[in-house]
Amino acid sequence: xxxxxxxxxxxxxxxxxxxxxxxxxxxxxxxxxxxxxxxxxxxxxxxxxxxxxxxxxxxxxxxxxxxxxxxxxxxxxxxxxxxxxxxxxxxxxxxxxxxxxxxxxxxxxxxxxxxxxxxxxxxxxxxxxxxxxxxxxxxxxxxxxxxxxxxxxxxxxxxxxxxxxxxxxxxxxxxxxxxxxxxxxxxxxxxxxxxxxxxxxxxxxxxxxxxxxxxxxxxxxxxxxxxxxxxxxxxxxxxxxxxxxxxxxxxxxxxxxxxxxxxxxxxxxxxxxxxxxxxxxxxxxxxxxxxxxxxxxxxxxxxxxxxxxxxxxxxxxxxxxxxxxxxxxxxxxxxxxxxxxxxxxxxxxxxxxxxxxxxxxxxxxxxxxxxxxxxxxxxxxxxxxxxxxxxxxxxxxxxxxxxxxxxxxxxxxxxxxxxxxxxxxxxxxxxxxxxxxxxxxxxxxxxxxxxxxxxxxxxxxxxxxxxxxxxxxxxxxxxxxxxxxxxxxxxxxxxxxxxxxxxxxxxxxxxxxxxxxxxxxxxxxxxxxxxxxxxxxxxxxxxxxxxxxxxxxxxxxxxxxxxxxxxxxxxxxxxxxxxxxxxxxxxxxxxxxxxxxxxxxxxxxxxxxxxxxxxxxxxxxxxxxxxxxxxxxxxxxxxxxxxxxxxxxxxxxxxxxxxxxxxxxxxxxxxxxxxxxxxxxxxxxxxxxxxxxxxxxxxxxxxxxxxxxxxxxxxxxxxxxxxxxxxxxxxxxxxxxxxxxxxxxxxxxxxxxxxxxxxxxxxxxxxxxxxxxxxxxxxxxxxxxxxxxxxxxxxxxxxxxxxxxxxxxxxxxxxxxxxxxxxxxxxxxxxxxxxxxxxxxxxxxxxxxxxxxxxxxx
Numbered sequence: 002x003x004x005x006x007x008x009x010x011x012x013x014x015x016x017x018x019x020x021x022x023x024x025x026x027x028x029x030x031x032x033x034x035x036x037x038x039x040x041x042x043x044x045x046x047x048x049x050x051x052x053x054x055x056x057x058x059x060x061x062x063x064x065x066x067x068x069x070x071x072x073x074x075x076x077x078x079x080x081x082x083x084x085x086x087x088x089x090x091x092x093x094x095x096x097x098x099x100x101x102x103x104x105x106x107x108x109x110x111x112x113x114x115x116x117x118x119x120x121x122x123x124x125x126x127x128x129x130x131x132x133x134x135x136x137x138x139x140x141x142x143x144x145x146x147x148x149x150x151x152x153x154x155x156x157x158x159x160x161x162x163x164x165x166x167x168x169x170x171x172x173x174x175x176x177x178x179x180x181x182x183x184x185x186x187x188x189x190x191x192x193x194x195x196x197x198x199x200x201x202x203x204x205x206x207x208x209x210x211x212x213x214x215x216x217x218x219x220x221x222x223x224x225x226x227x228x229x230x231x232x233x234x235x236x237x238x239x240x241x242x243x244x245x246x247x248x249x250x251x252x253x254x255x256x257x258x259x260x261x262x263x264x265x266x267x268x269x270x271x272x273x274x275x276x277x278x279x280x281x282x283x284x285x286x287x288x289x290x291x292x293x294x295x296x297x298x299x300x301x302x303x304x305x306x307x308x309x310x311x312x313x314x315x316x317x318x319x320x321x322x323x324x325x326x327x328x329x330x331x332x333x334x335x336x337x338x339x340x341x342x343x344x345x346x347x348x349x350x351x352x353x354x355x356x357x358x359x360x361x362x363x364x365x366x367x368x369x370x371x372x373x374x375x376x377x378x379x380x381x382x383x384x385x386x387x388x389x390x391x392x393x394x395x396x397x398x399x400x401x402x403x404x405x406x407x408x409x410x411x412x413x414x415x416x417x418x419x420x421x422x423x424x425x426x427x428x429x430x431x432x433x434x435x436x437x438x439x440x441x442x443x444x445x446x447x448x449x450x451x452x453x454x455x456x457x458x459x460x461x462x463x464x465x466x467x468x469x470x471x472x473x474x475x476x477x478x479x480x481x482x483x484x485x486x487x488x489x490x491x492x493x494x495x496x497x498x499x500x501x502x503x504x505x506x507x508x509x510x511x512x513x514x515x516x517x518x519x520x521x522x523x524x525x526x527x528x529x530x531x532x533x534x535x536x537x538x539x540x541x542x543x544x545x546x547x548x549x550x551x552x553x554x555x556x557x558x559x560x561x562x563x564x565x566x567x568x569x570x571x572x573x574x575x576x577x578x579x580x581x582x583x584x585x586x587x588x589x590x591x592x593x594x595x596x597x598x599x600x601x602x603x604x605x606x607x608x609x610x611x612x613x614x615x616x617x618x619x620x621x622x623x624x625x626x627x628x629x630x631x632x633x634x635x636x637x638x639x640x641x642x643x644x645x646x647x648x649x650x651x652x653x654x655x656x657x658x659x660x661x662x663x664x665x666x667x668x669x670x671x672x673x674x675x676x677x678x679x680x681x682x683x684x685x686x687x688x689x690x691x692x693x694x695x696x697x698x699x700x701x702x703x704x705x706x707x708x709x710x711x712x713x714x715x716x717x718x719x720x721x722x723x724x725x726x727x728x729x730x731x732x733x734x735x736x737x738x739x740x741x742x743x744x745x746x747x748x749x750x751x752x753x754x755x756x757x758x759x760x761x762x763x764x765x766x767x768x769x770x771x772x773x774x775x776x777x778x779x780x781x782x783x784x785x786x787x788x789x790x791x792x793x794x795x796x797x798x799x800x801x802x803x804x805x806x807x808x809x810x811x812x813x814x815x816x817x818x819x820x821x822x823x824x825x826x827x828x829x830x831x832x833x834x835x836x837x838x839x840x841x842x843x844x845x846x847x848x849x850x851x852x853x854x855x856x857x858x859x
Contacts, residue, residue, distance in 0.1 A: 158218070158219075189549075196247075200245065201245065215235075219231050229267070233266060235261065239259075243255045252298060256296045258293055265286055267283075284329060325385045325386070326411050347561065350490060351410050353467055364433065379423055379425055383418075384409075447631060471627075493559065498534075500615040501586065534556060538564070586613075728853055733749065733813070734844065744806045761786075761789045767815075774812075831851060832850065
């Protein structure tokens with residue numbers, strides 16, 4: 002009776018799908034076959050099929066239960082039923098003798114209905130997507146319309162009442178500016194040069210059109226409780242009319258002025274007495290845009306040849322007054338310190354490591370543009386007034402720089418990292434794209450390692466690593482930094498000087514008494530000297546503005562320096578005369594002296610060397626230690642362990658010793674981003690996450706065949722077995738759309754995948770939302786050929802509620818569509834994401850480390 006039942010089961014499960022599956026089915030039903038005999042049989046067949054190949058990887062087997070085979074048969078039968086449903090109407094048409102036109106008409110109607118339904122769903126998805134991403138869509142569509150900023154963003158308010166106040170007060174502002182220009186400004190211009198002694202304003206009229214405030218944003222949560230920060234979007238298209246005259250033959254003027262920018266206003270400190278605010282600080286976060294209509298002799302500056310020279314020069318003047326780090330301050334109380342208002346300590350430092358770029362546009366051409374070449378790319382990085390230029394990589398669309406830059410950040414959020422890529426040419430450099438990132442984003446995330454898309458470019462991405470460094474007063478945090486990066490920052494507030502000598506000869510003792518040098522006889526003696534200050538640490542030099550005709554000059558300027566070695570570096574300060582560059586006095590300040598002061602601050606009057614006996618320089622030096630902030634821990638990627646280890650795991654170990662690395666024992670751990678530099682102790686890396694047996698990813702009532710992955714018993718290709726290092730990473734954006742009640746998964750890109758050939762890999766991504774693992778729940782991206790850094794940008798949606806989504810897991814696998822051998826696995830990386838640890842309503846974009854079952858990163 003038992004033999005008869007076994008024979009029935011054998012005939013019942015003979016599925017003509019693949020000889021391999023028939024062999025597995027027979028082995029399942031025959032209990033007399035031991036594991037040893039099964040393995041010997043497989044090895045014998047493998048050796049026969051491979052011929053003389055002795056290095057072939059030994060094959061392994063996978064035991065399936067009766068329930069597993071039933072599921073395979075059920076899916077196959079469902080496939081046959083679907084084919085029958087499609088073909089049966091054609092059979093009926095022929096059976097009843099109807100014309101083939103009825104079939105074609107039915108197909109036409111069905112195709113039209115399907116297309117209409119498809120377009121209807123697309124329109125609905127577009128409308129719902131607009132509702133969910135209203136801010137991004139409006140910002141993108143109406144950016145070129147020059148509409149007020151409060152239309153673009155809901156957190157920016159309109160300012161009609163402010164514009165009404167400006168309209169009413171504008172005539173009185175014109176009267177104030179007329180007095181200011183004819184008073185202090187006119188006298189300053191006359192003193193700046195002997196050729197401008199007759200300079201005067203002949204006409205001053207600021208017109209009838211005041212500036213407009215197109216939007217106001219108020220910061221209250223992200224800032225200190227004793228301050229209020231406002232960002233004002235200012236647009237001024239004025240009918241200003243100003244004429245100047247040096248002599249009757251030289252007349253110049255301005256008739257029409259356009260300026261646009263974001264002005265930040267800070268009200269601090271807030272106090273408990275009138276006027277409630279200690280002072281007002283104003284500055285432009287970024288350089289404003291400027292356009293001037295010149296008149297008179299300066300009308301030449303309207304020509305294209307001179308416009309590029311005049312307007313940047315004027316912007317430099319504006320930047321020296323009201324663009325960060327410079328500020329315009331109005332103290333409202335005598336107790337408020339002017340130096341703290343005008344030059345507060347920066348918010349922090351951003352360290353930028355420019356690694357590489359890829360897929361840049363080819364700008365160089367040959368043979369009159371008939372043959373496309375490559376590009377000679379270089380990058381320009383800018384934060385505020387600080388700017389760096391990278392080296393140029395010749396003839397390369399995928400350049401590698403690996404250069405590090407550091408920027409002082411005075412306002413975050415607010416200041417942006419601006420990056421532009423150019424193709425270096427002998428005549429004019431071509432633009433390859435640009436990219437902006439708010440430094441507040443780096444401050445929030447602490448560390449970032451991402452590929453950024455280039456704007457204003459058809460193709461191209463740039464790879465940056467960014468770190469946020471905070472400013473600390475603890476000398477114990479001072480440590481050596483890798484690759485010559487700064488370990489501290491020095492902020493210097495240059496206040497004033499007193500009793501400066503008229504020139505170098507006043508304190509020089511080389512001349513005999515009663516006699517004057519030839520230079521003194523030929524030069525008219527000045528009553529008071531012109532002076533500026535030059536500050537330097539090693540080769541880094543900065544200069545102050547020039548103060549004319551004053552023995553007690555007041556500069557009130559701030560400077561910052563990066564410090565690489567506190568023990569050896571010295572701050573050198575020299576007061577110089579601008580015409581002859583002669584030194585009127587100097588001060589040397591070793592930085593070790595600051596380490597012994599309270600709060601690392603030294604604020605005093607310094608006796609000037611090589612100067613008069615009563616010549617002093619007042620300045621304030623503040624040293625701050627740079628501390629690398631650690632990134633916030635990423636959501637933990639959980640890998641559940643199987644309740645009972647599969648027996649084939651123990652059998653695979655001796656075989657793996659013959660062909661590749663030995664699988665490790667299960668020890669799942671979440672992966673964390675490494676530090677910016679190898680070997681750095683400031684950002685230690687946690688053990689990387691490993692996946693072991695693919696059965697641990699499945700529910701109790703599912704098997705590998707239900708996911709159409711019937712090759713888990715096959716070996717990995719040699720390219721993967723011999724690979725050393727990481728298996729790569731995948732970037733996913735996971736968000737829940739509340740209006741549509743759908744989980745949205747955006748597959749952005751992968752990086753550093755295992756190359757399966759000399760040209761890379763032909764990779765695609767497969768996704769399951771566990772526990773749904775049938776073929777109809779399978780999501781897959783298109784194949785990206787011959788690359789190890791594929792960019793997919795594919796969106797997938799799952800119809801689940803938010804509560805249910807939090808209980809699910811996302812099974813993601815990166816596969817190669819073209820392998821070396823038919824009997825090899827396609828997976829080149831996997832990851833399992835527990836959605837319960839993600840904030841899906843806000844959305845998250847993260848890099849996840851890829852792993853492979855049974856393989857360990859070496």
